[in-house]
Amino acid sequence: MNAFTAPEIPWSLLSPALIVLLAAVVGVLVEAFVPARVRRPVQVALGLAAPAAALIAVAALWSGVASDGGTAVVGGSIIVDGPTLVLQGTIALLALLSILVVADRTDTGEDAFAPSAAAVPSSDYEELARRRGLQQTEIYPLLLFAVGGMLIFPAAGDLLTLFVALEVLSLPLYLLTGMARRRRLLSQEAAMKYFLLGAFASAIMLFGIALLYGYSGSLRYSEIAEQALQVTGVDGLLLVGAVLVLTGLLFKVGAVPFHTWTPDVYQGAPTPITGFMAACTKVAAFGALLRLVYVVLPDLEWDLSIVLWTVAIATMVVGTVAALVQTDVKRILAYSSIAHAGFILTGIVALDESAIPAVLFYLLAYGAATIGAFGIVWLVRERSAGSGDEPGAVLGEATRLSQWAGLGRTNPLLAVTFALFLLSFAGIPLTAGFIGKFAVFSAAVEGGAWPLAVVGVLSSAAAAFFYVRIIVLMFFGGAGDGGADEVTGGTSPSVTDEPVEAPTPVGSTATATLVEKATATTTTVVGSEGFAVVAIAVCAVLTVVLGIVPSPVLDLIGDVAQLLP
């Protein structure tokens, strides 16, 4: 029996993830030992410093990796190559921006999280906690753990590391989803669904991992790929295993038909967390998917292409058409994120050299616009009308589309910024979204997947409709003006109190309900403490700059976009 030899661990190459995880552990200790009064500033500082430090670590590793093409470390479990660094840098940057939004309590002094998540919703205890001004600073270590998992996820070099990273990033997200301050039942329901379905998907993936191990006798990507080379004829173990592992990842990116959790969870989760999930999780999961598809499965291209093509087309189409009939801003953004998952998949399916930098750029562009958009949603609130115990009190986010009518007149700057993000989602030139879409679709065409590009372009055109509809509503709609118009026919009010989407009532009833609901509250925009404004501004600048002068970033990514086998 051989003696166990500890693998040599090059700590510096692992530093981005290690720094964040270490900060998370310190954050837990802070919760335990730092007095409540100063706990929040310390946690916020730690929460912002960790991703910033990770970003610096990525930058420090850059030149080395750019010259030697990267290395597999810890016995091949972690792969530090160009795409890893780009993805880690993107995740760290987006996490930093997300945490800025999370940290913003707005001028209401209340953050997005329940004062005491353990309290029964609407109980006296909760009310007491709210009046006492309790705040749960545990969210910051939770966020950092999730970020740590995300940083490892795209770097994983074997299936087990992949799975562990998946769980490390997922579990905190399940928790965070359930901690919204407003509409707590909706939030808790979303967390429950996310957890159940997430566990379900994890199990499927684990099953797939087992099958692949059974086939190849190894968990390492490179060794599985070698074994796959030797396959002749149908090997059910290999193919089914690959499909199952892919399913686990496709679930995380929210691809159809594994997307069902997305709208409900995005809607129920605290808005800043939604932004974080939508941006960072997607980057991490697509990073992992990219590596899996390009390193492990290239030899199964012909066998698996039907899966990827079907999923990509279905994702684009379903994300787009379902978004068309939504009336809740967060749900629209959720479906929009599904559609975007489809566009990114188009690039991945292409299996073309130019696709890797295209996908990486797309993720950055999409992430920036997403965090910015959700940051703005976080600032647009309902204000209760005269009646009730607290007249004029600022309530939760005004997510009904009808409540956004006329925002362009009352808050032009905010509305213009939101419009910018929407235009980027829609892929209008001079925004980062356009460059991303262009890069991905052209990669798809080069890789011979032109039907996908055609579907993508058509979906983009259709998707532009609902983005522009929001812009039109903001700038030209009167207050109380519903999203209903000729083309959509009867747009129903989304029942925000319960996630069940009722069948559409048509015509005047819908409008009447809308107006009735809208009169109960008015829409207001709360001031930011500064954090969110910084984050939104950075996102806006990124969106514009990447849209106008994308070449420096594209070149930077293109230089290192070589996956290590």
Add this chain to the structure above:
Amino acid sequence: MHTLTTLAATLPAHLRADTIAPATETVQAGVFLVGPLLIGLPLLSAAVLLLLGRRADRWGHWLGVLASAGAFVAGAAAFLALLGRPADARVVVVDLGTWLDAGQFQVDAAFRLDPLSLTFVLLVTFVGTLIHVYSVAYMEHDDSRRRFFAYLNLFVAAMLLLVLGDSYLLLFVGWEGVGLASYLLIGFWNHRTPYAVAAKKAFVANRVGDIGLIVAMGIMVAQFGALDFDTVLGGASELSEGTATAMGLMLLLAACGKSAQFPLQSWLGDAMAGPTPVSALIHAATMVTAGVYLIVRSGAVFDAAPTAQLVVVIVGAITLLFGAIVGCAKDDIKKALAASTMSQIGYMVLAAGLGPVGYAFAIFHLVTHGFFKAGMFLGAGSVMHAMDDQVDMRRFGGLARYMVVTWLTFGAGWLAILGIPPFSGFFSKDKIIEAAFVPVDGQPWRAWVFGTVALLGAGITAFYMSRLFFMTFEGQRRWSERSDGSAQHPHEAPRLMTWPMIILAVGSVGLGGFLALGGRFVTWLEPVTGHVEHEEPVLPAWVLIALTLAVVVLGLVLAWRRYAVSQVPVVPPLGTALTRAARVDLYQDSVNDALLVEPGQHLTRSLVFADRAVVDGTVTGVGRATVGLGDLARRVQTGYVRSYAATTVIGLVVLVVAVLVTQS
């Protein structure tokens, strides 16, 4: 001069003289850097006036005057510097670096200072400054005087860019700029619908011409891959004749739009809706002559395309007669002057179409015309000022005694346009008539046809300009009451208005003779137009001069008998069929309506219908189908975890089956 050199020295290093491209040879004098400055000054002033808004109301007009005068001083400095150089080194290109860089195609931000462009610069800034001064008084009671001066400055800047640009693209920017300024100024009183409509008409007619310039530029890019004058004009002689003809005709179309030449002339009469100083500056002296500039500047292209040249001459001849006939019937003093402008530009275009022999004369007439016509327009403004904005000449009469300065200055302009020696117009117009009688390519029929037209035009011009002059200043008073019911009390205009008129009148009297002395002006333009040996016209020159003077005097006497001696009816008589046709611009608008507007409107209406029914129908249909699909997707999204999990499993099973099935 010295201050300008110091000014040049303070410019950033990369703008200094060392970057002046050696178009003909290296230039060391920094004074030529005033080229870009010329444009910048009025542009800056326009920006200041527009951005400051009402805050600049008190002093804005003086800033406008100052900017224009500053541009004139700078232009004069450049002129003197150019004059100090030998004749073969009088083309200077100031290159400020690359403006557009699109792969193989490059356009520099370069300015060309040569005799032709500087002639325009001096004309535009000198006449422009006078008209600025005049406007200070003329627009005194207008609330938006500052805005007016902003637009005037914008016009001056654009016009200077048009003539100074060293490429067709830069010229085009100025071309569009003057179009914009013209549009803004015609519609300056746009609260009155007919004025706004007139502005729009001018804009649309100019767009038609612009298409020509764009197409011409397209041909240039296709042929040469460049748009700068050196490349295009230098290579023009190697073009096939077909290409050169196409290019020339397109340039002619552009010129027709801008210079109100047949068949795009209909907008100029309506453009008189603008304030009178605008009519004087833009629609008489400068902008409308841009078409002539374009043709002369593109001389090399036309030289390579005799057919295009012939068309240019024909267009000029038609417009010349057209404008003259219309001018005979108009009772509105400004519209009569507008018709005259059209006709005079017809002369210039005709001369430009004659080729190198005519280029210099075209520009010569353009300059003298700029003076006497601007002077007459300012005089008309003065008359309107005195007569409570009355423009109907049948309501004037006998004004000479009441406004002596206006009468004398207008008289100088009148004699100049008639071509009575020794007034300016005699020297320039007579040369054109003489050149028209020179046979081209040994084809005497052309000399006879175009020479006769030019001669005839001179006679008609004498008639209608005399009619205008006599109806206004001589004969009996036919004044109407003022709008408030009181009697008219015509009075001379304030000094700010009379002085510009006097200065322009001096130009009307002496400029022609001064420039013609020893062929001075023609020699000055030679670096651009080239030297041409004088060919003999089909009739001896002295016969032509005598003939011209005879028809002019004939026209004058006819007008004297009808409009000074005999009673002019206040209500226009029915008149002959020709008179009635001329009153409505020879049915130009009706023809346009029938040929273009009506079919166009039918086409748009049917397109709108098709758009609604077919395109919108399809789009809406697709939209509805998509929404239906979305509703379906929404119904699948039940909110129950069990159904979500089921979707996942079903999807997974389908995918696995699909993989396995396609495998085997």
